[in-house]
Amino acid sequence: MSLSLDLTSPDARAALACPVAAEKPPLIGLTRPELAEALVAAGIVPEKQAKMRASQLWHWLYVRGVSDFSLMFNISKDLRTALDRHFSIARPEVVEEQNSTDGTRKWLFRFPPRGAGRPVEIETVYIPEEGRGTLCISSQVGCTLTCSFCHTGTQKLVRNLTAEEILAQLLSARDRLGDFPDRDTPAGAIVPTEGRKVSNIVMMGMGEPLYNFEAVKKALLIASDGDGLALSKRRITLSTSGVVPEIYRTGEEIGVMLAISLHATNDDLRDLLVPINKKFPLKDLIAACRAYPGLSNARRITFEYVMLKDVNDSLDDARALVALLKGIPAKINLIPFNPWPGTNYQCSDWETIERFADFINNAGYASPIRTPRGRDILAACGQLKSESERMRKVDRLALEAMMIAGHGEA
Known part of the structure; x- marks a missing residue:
């Protein structure tokens, strides 16, 4: 039985979220030079102090994880008051939190309007595993992208997220998980990698990261900064459906691990499953993968392959996959299809998936079968979609019950 917490009541909102005031520009998501420039432009810090103050703020935002200027105790009260008057560092509103029976957690975050736009909602998922x-x-x-097997693809694009909004998901999750130092921790302390609840991040949620390249780049470089959130680039994976020009840029300008949402070994089928293939066909995509900087057996590209019954799961498909990726240091993640209300696809039989995996393994490629996580809260791969775009909750839960009964899942 999954647990869902509706956090939309006024009392819950006040206790668990502080929506960003639209009139205050955020400091989250700015680079250090941009932070210094913002402080000077606001007239609250002289230029000769700006670099030092920016470093102080960086520590409080990304090491200590504070979301309230009043908690920045080594900054004068007057400056804290001025910062609060001009800027925001608040978290997005937590509209809903769902806890799966397998420990997966999903949050529905609401961000305030940008310009003349409306508030928007996105989903973020935390998956705990051993170690x-x-x-x-x-x-x-x-x-x-309208990938035909993906629930997220049925929701039209509303807008790109900003670097602040991308980072806010990480900061908010760490808040909720208790993953920042508490107030009694010495001011200079940094949370060790081994002690972190969030040790890895994957850009695999809603949207195509490489169609929002600049904001994603900025957010990931801040997330991997050694004096802040300090996530190793080898613990950050960016997944793309195949925006070939930006794959080259990702390797050169960001340097994180790469994952390719592949799912087919020929253009005809991939055109159907992943329509971006019509613009960037397999030959161009594979060429970009071969050219990705730093490839080795220790730094492999992950190829994601959703297992669709009687569509792409035959041994002939497995042979074609091995041939397509020959010579590329790679891991092939086999993803049992995660059903969602209204889909026409079915998950491959487990015996078929295992036979497929055995063939890939025998060809020399690691081919783990991804354990479905968070299915009961629609948090599994390909199931994310803003609550505001879904059917009413009662109808959704009824359909989920029908879906589970039809597929024999517990």
């Missing part, structure tokens, strides 16, 4: 905890982060509200 690690992975946060799946969204980069867009909705998606333009």
Whole structure:
């Protein structure tokens, strides 16, 4: 039985979220030079102090994880008051939190309007595993790609997320998980990697990260900064459906691990499953993968392959996959299809998936079968979608019950 917490009541909102005031520009998501420039432009810090003050703020925002200027105790009260008057460091509103029976947690975050726009909602998922905890982060509200097996693809693109909004998912998750130092921790302390609940992040949530390249780049470089959130780039994975020009840029300008949402070994089928293939066909995509900087057996590209019954799961498909990726240091993640209300696809039989995996393994590629996580709260791969775009909750839960009964899942 999953647990869902509706956090939309006024009391819950006051206790658990502080929506960003639209009139105050955020400091989250700014680089150090941009932080210094913002402080000087606001007239609250002289230029000769700006670099030092920016470093102080950076520590409080990304090491200590504070979301209230009043908690920055080594900054004068007058300056804290001025910062609060001009800027925001508040978290997004937590509209809903769902806890799966397997420990997966999903949050529905609401961000305030940008310009003349409306508030938007996105989903973020935390997956605890032995020895690690992975946060799946969204980069867009909705998606333009319309991959036929993906629930998120049925929601039209509303807008790109800003660097602040991408980072806010990580900061908010760490808040909720108790993953920042408490107030009694010495001011210079940094949370050790081994003690983190969020040890890895994957850009695999809502949207295509490489269609929001600049904001994603900025957010990931801040997340991997050694004097802040300090996540190793080898613990950050960016997943793309195949935006070939930006794959080259990702390797050169961001340097994180790469994952490719592949799912087919020929253009005809991939055109159907992943329509972006019509613009960037397999030959171009594979060429970009071969050219990705730093590839080795220790730094492999992950190829994601959803297992669809009688669509792409034959041994002939497995042979074609091995041939397609020949010579690329790679891991092939086999993903049992996660059903969602209204889909026409079915998950491959387990015996078929295992036979497929055995063939890939025998060919020399690691091919783990991804354990479905958070299915009972629609948090599994390909199931994310803003609550505001879903059917009413009662109808959704009824359909989920029908779906579970039809597929024999517990």
